[in-house]
Amino acid sequence: MRKTLIAGNWKMNGSQAAIDQLLSSLKASLPERDNVDWAVFPPSTYIAQAQSMLEGSRIAWGGQNVCEHPEGAYTGEVSASMLVDFGCKYVIIGHSERRHIYNETNEQIAEKIVIAVEAGLTPVICVGETQAQFESEMTREVIRTQLDAVINHPEGKEAISRSVIAYEPVWAIGTGLTATPELAQDVHIRIRSYISENVGKKVADSMQILYGGSVKPDNATNLLAQPDIDGCLVGGASLDPTKFIGIGKCKN
Numbered sequence: 001m002r003k004t005l006i007a008g009n010w011k012m013n014g015s016q017a018a019i020d021q022l023l024s025s026l027k028a029s030l031p032e033r034d035n036v037d038w039a040v041f042p043p044s045t046y047i048a049q050a051q052s053m054l055e056g057s058r059i060a061w062g063g064q065n066v067c068e069h070p071e072g073a074y075t076g077e078v079s080a081s082m083l084v085d086f087g088c089k090y091v092i093i094g095h096s097e098r099r100h101i102y103n104e105t106n107e108q109i110a111e112k113i114v115i116a117v118e119a120g121l122t123p124v125i126c127v128g129e130t131q132a133q134f135e136s137e138m139t140r141e142v143i144r145t146q147l148d149a150v151i152n153h154p155e156g157k158e159a160i161s162r163s164v165i166a167y168e169p170v171w172a173i174g175t176g177l178t179a180t181p182e183l184a185q186d187v188h189i190r191i192r193s194y195i196s197e198n199v200g201k202k203v204a205d206s207m208q209i210l211y212g213g214s215v216k217p218d219n220a221t222n223l224l225a226q227p228d229i230d231g232c233l234v235g236g237a238s239l240d241p242t243k244f245i246g247i248g249k250c251k252n
C-alpha cells in the first residue's frame, strides 16, 4: 500500500516572520496521526529555519532545487550535501519553472537526480507537458522523453527507484485550471506502466506518483480518490495552513 504524500512547494515566497507563522500554525493544526506523509519546500535561505522549527515533528522539509555538481566554483548554487546538512529529506528536481524559465535540460535534471540520491535525498521529479503540447496530444511523448533522460543515465534506474514523481501539467500550474481526476489518473497509470516496463514492476508498484497544478481542498478529494494518485505537490495553497492541511484531510 503506497502512503499519501502531501508536499508544499512555497516557491519564492516568504520571510522569517511569515514562515514562523506558517510553520507554527501547521504544527499546531496537523492531526496527531493520519495516513499522510507531509513535507514543505521553503526557499533555500529559510531551510535552516524550517529545520529548527520542524525537527521532531511529522513534517519533513526539502529544497526546491539542487546543483548537478557536488561542490566548487558554482556561484549561486546549493549542493545536495548542503541540503542534507540542514536535515532535508527531499528535493524538488525539474520543476517546470526550472525547465522553462531557467532552461534546465532533461540531461541536467537527470544529473541532479543522481547526485541527490547519492547524497541520500529523495528527489521529487517533476514531469509534465505545456499547454501547446497538451493541445497537440503530445503529453505521453513529452513525459516519456523527460523520464528517458533519467532512465538512460548510467545510474538513473537506481536513482529513479529512490524517487517520487510529480505529474504537473504546466497549463495547470498557478492558473486555477486542474486536470480532471480522470485525465490525471490516465497519465499517472501510464507513468507507472512506463516505469514498470523500463525500471521494474516492484519499483513501479511502490513508487509515489503525485499530482500537481492548482490543487485545492475542493478538488483534492476526487484527485486523491484515483488509484494511481498518491498525493499532491501543492504550490499556492501550501502557503495557507488551513488549505494545505485541508488537502491532506481529503484523503481520509
Ligand code: PGA
Pocket (backbone or CB within 6 Å): 009, 168, 172, 173, 174, 175, 176, 212, 213, 214, 215, 233, 234, 235, 236, 237
Ligand atoms: P500551484 O503550483 O498549486 O500553485 O498550481 C503547483 C506547483 O508548481 O508545484
